[in-house]
Amino acid sequence: MFIALVPAFNEEQKIGSVVQSLFEHVDKVVVIDDASKDNTSKIAKEAGATVLRHKINRGQGASLQTGHEYCLKNKADYVLHFDGDGQFCVEDILPALEIVKKENVDILFGSRFLDDRTKVPFLKKYILFPIARIFNKMSGVYLTDIHNGFRILNRKALENIVIEQDRMAHATEIPAKAKKFGLNYIEFPVKVVYHQYGGGLIHGVGVLRDLFFGKFLK
Amino acid sequence: MLILFQILFSLFVLFAIVSVIKRKKEGLLGPKGTIFWIVFWLAALVAVLWPNALQVLAEYVGIGRGVDLVIYVALVIVFYVLFKLNIKIEGLDRQLTKVVRKDSLDKNSK
Numbered sequence: 001m002f003i004a005l006v007p008a009f010n011e012e013q014k015i016g017s018v019v020q021s022l023f024e025h026v027d028k029v030v031v032i033d034d035a036s037k038d039n040t041s042k043i044a045k046e047a048g049a050t051v052l053r054h055k056i057n058r059g060q061g062a063s064l065q066t067g068h069e070y071c072l073k074n075k076a077d078y079v080l081h082f083d084g085d086g087q088f089c090v091e092d093i094l095p096a097l098e099i100v101k102k103e104n105v106d107i108l109f110g111s112r113f114l115d116d117r118t119k120v121p122f123l124k125k126y127i128l129f130p131i132a133r134i135f136n137k138m139s140g141v142y143l144t145d146i147h148n149g150f151r152i153l154n155r156k157a158l159e160n161i162v163i164e165q166d167r168m169a170h171a172t173e174i175p176a177k178a179k180k181f182g183l184n185y186i187e188f189p190v191k192v193v194y195h196q197y198g199g200g201l202i203h204g205v206g207v208l209r210d211l212f213f214g215k216f217l218k
Numbered sequence: 219m220l221i222l223f224q225i226l227f228s229l230f231v232l233f234a235i236v237s238v239i240k241r242k243k244e245g246l247l248g249p250k251g252t253i254f255w256i257v258f259w260l261a262a263l264v265a266v267l268w269p270n271a272l273q274v275l276a277e278y279v280g281i282g283r284g285v286d287l288v289i290y291v292a293l294v295i296v297f298y299v300l301f302k303l304n305i306k307i308e309g310l311d312r313q314l315t316k317v318v319r320k321d322s323l324d325k326n327s328k
Contacts, residue, residue, distance in 0.1 A: 032322070052322040058315045066319045070326070166315050213308045 002097065003028045003076040005067035006049070007060045008084030012038040018086050019047035025093040026080060030070055032063035040084075060149075061170030065163040072158060079158055081151040088150050092190040096152055099188055106157040106183035109143055109175065110150025114189035121194065128204050132172070135211065139176035143187060147171040147207075150190045157183050164217075168203065169210035224266055231263045 004026040008015050015031065022029045031044035035057040044051050052066055064081060071079050078097060082088055092110070100108050112118040120129075132146045151174070153161070160181040165173045178185050238255045241247040247255070265272045265288065272284030281287045 050326065052326050054318045054322050056314065056318050058318050062315045062319065065315075066322055069319065069323060073323075073327075164312065166311060210308075213304055216305045217309055217312070 002078045004080040006031045006084045007063035009034040011084040014086040016043045016047045019049045021090045059167035062166040083149045089191045105186045107185040108152040110148045110190035111145035111187045113144040117191040141175040
């Protein structure tokens with residue numbers, strides 16, 4: 001079974017269409033509503049998704065791990081991470097899954113930089129990403145695109161990777177754990193459409209803070 | 219002759235030590251914590267009653283004034299405590315996440 005995990009927080013505008021479009025490409029859509037204040041859960045359910053609702057906002061990493069635990073229980077063979085704000089294109093899903101199967105890799109990471117379909121905002125491209133890449137290199141993983149929410153994990157990756165970074169630092173944690181557990185990974189070109197400028201410098205500082213303090217926890 | 223500040227501070231230390239012992243009896247403080255706080259307050263009392271003692275210590279570690287030594291040590295302690303608190307909060311955060319996650323998965327399986 002191929003399950004799409006869609007973490008969502010206040011996405012009532014987009015979530016319905018995202019869920020519907022996903023159904024053409026996956027067997028099941030699971031929306032993790034991270035304590036949205038709007039009708040995200042209701043609209044996702046109406047669109048046919050299974051909804052897991054966090055009572056308290058815990059962040060995107062926490063939402064994905066909730067989805068992972070659901071997928072482990074429900075015997076998923078492959079899991080897709082897909083953002084709830086409609087920034088990814090569903091047309092990328094099947095070619096990506098084919099590559100995962102053909103190349104027999106455990107994780108596929110989407111990348112905006114492997115083709116020229118994505119227009120990346122200046123600050124992200126030339127300032128934030130180079131800094132984040134340094135951190136990725138420190139963990140021993142080289143990816144052209146970090147913090148891209150499009151991923152496909154097979155069962156083995158799902159069983160090995162437990163996301164402990166609740167907020168955005170999970171995007172650094174996942175490749176690091178892939179390396180730690182000896183999982184094979186590949187990058188695949190995906191298109192990202194920017195609806196609004198998210199992230200920014202404060203977001204980047206938050207990620208660094210989480211990674212730092214996370215090092216001292218166990 | 220004791221100056222007013224020294225008298226007031228001594229009374230405060232007495233009060234602080236009594237409340238530390240009370241906390242210990244209530245079970246809110248462990249043996250390590252109790253000893254740490256009692257020693258801490260007694261050391262503060264020594265520093266206030268005999269400022270020269272602090273001066274000697276400061277000179278020994280290469281700092282000019284006793285007061286500077288207190289400030290430096292206090293800053294180090296404050297930063298250390300902040301760091302520990304941050305980690306503690308992060309740990310609590312993760313535990314909270316587990317509870318929220320379990321709740322969402324349980325609700326779904328009903």
